[in-house]
Each structure stands twice: as C-alpha cells, then as structure tokens.
Amino acid sequence: MIVYGWNAKNIKQAPLENYECPNCQQKQSVIAIFVKYVHIFWIPVFPYKKTTVIVCTNCKHETEENNIELGTKGAIQQLKAAVPIPKYLFSGLALILLAIAFFTYQGIQNGEKEKAYLNDPKTGDIYFLKNEKEAGPYKYYLMKVRKVEGDSLWVSYSSFSYNGMITKLDPKDGFYDMMYSLHKDGLQEISKSGELQKVMREYSASDGFDQEVEFHESDSTAN
Numbered sequence: 001m002i003v004y005g006w007n008a009k010n011i012k013q014a015p016l017e018n019y020e021c022p023n024c025q026q027k028q029s030v031i032a033i034f035v036k037y038v039h040i041f042w043i044p045v046f047p048y049k050k051t052t053v054i055v056c057t058n059c060k061h062e063t064e065e066n067n068i069e070l071g072t073k074g075a076i077q078q079l080k081a082a083v084p085i086p087k088y089l090f091s092g093l094a095l096i097l098l099a100i101a102f103f104t105y106q107g108i109q110n111g112e113k114e115k116a117y118l119n120d121p122k123t124g125d126i127y128f129l130k131n132e133k134e135a136g137p138y139k140y141y142l143m144k145v146r147k148v149e150g151d152s153l154w155v156s157y158s159s160f161s162y163n164g165m166i167t168k169l170d171p172k173d174g175f176y177d178m179m180y181s182l183h184k185d186g187l188q189e190i191s192k193s194g195e196l197q198k199v200m201r202e203y204s205a206s207d208g209f210d211q212e213v214e215f216h217e218s219d220s221t222a223n
C-alpha cells in the first residue's frame, strides 16, 4: 500500500504590525505562511501552493487568506512571494528522477553489453528466448552456446520451458546434451525476431545453469 497525501509546512512567521484583529480589535497579530506539499510515505515530493493565515495572538482568531482585507493583501502577497520554498520539499521528486536516471542508465549499459555478447559469442553464453507462437503460458526457454568453431556455434536448449524469466534452474532442469549447429549470423536473426529477451555471460554455477540433462527421443515430442 502506498501512503500519500498532502501536508502543510510553516515556512515563515512574522509579526504583522498595525493589523487590527476583526474579532478583538487588538493589534497583536502574526502572519504565518505555509507551503502545501504532496507526500508519498511522508517524504515530500513537490510543493504546490503557498497559503497565508493571520493569527491574533490575543484572541487566537484566525483569518484565512481569502478573507484578508484588500489593503493588507498586497503586502501579504509580496511577503509570500519573497519567502523561498525549502528545497527539501522536492526531495521525493529528486529521488524519483534519480531512480529513473539510474534505471535508464542501467538499461542502456545492459543493452550495450548484450550487443557485444551477440557480436562475439563465447562458450557458456546463455540466451533467454521467448516463443510468442507458443499457445500455452510456457513461452520462455533457454539456449546455451556449448562450443564456438569459427563462424559456427554449437548450441543446446533447456530441457524445460518456463512461464517467465528465471534466475536459476531447478536441480532437475538443465541443458540437453544434444547440440545443434548455428551460424553466428543466426544470433542476429534471433535478436531481430524479437524472440531474444536477454543474454547472460557471467553467472554462478550454483544457479544451476551448468546442469546437463540427457536427451531422450521422447522429449522431442514437446517441440
């Protein structure tokens, strides 16, 4: 659940000279300027409005901005404009922009890395593929480069298909011990087809991506 809403922060309080309280006719009022801001989880995201209230220190009578008499209003508007909005009221916005910048940067970095992997495949590279033509939910499968011989690659496929991107293999899953040959250019075609989701080069053996599964003729009926 995301908690959000608005709060008000008092950014200025000053005595207001010669202002007669409409309630008790004393001249002991203060002017308070508030800034209203939107918060998410109590972190100020952005301020959106300054408001002013006049408070009589004698009788506590409050005069809202809209009810302040015209003569006083001009001076108040000037004061209001002069009071700066504290920068920290933008902290949430800054955090959001930073996060966007970070993920955009990371996305670009990953994209560049994967392009480099595609252009120069190495033994052990794993391709995450998605077959949109597959009718069921198990559209995702993996292809692993087992050997590189000049412009030819020897690849093998994962023994299972998955219903999403996986981060590790179950102990029983793995790559078939049966290999197919693929020209390097085939990788570019796979990439262009939109089937390629991700290329992985550095991974930990404990995630199971080195597991091998014996290929049985009966398994091929799945294709």
Ligand SMILES: [Zn+2]
Binding pocket: 021, 022, 023, 024, 025, 026, 056, 057, 058, 059, 060, 061
């Ligand atoms: Zn008063």
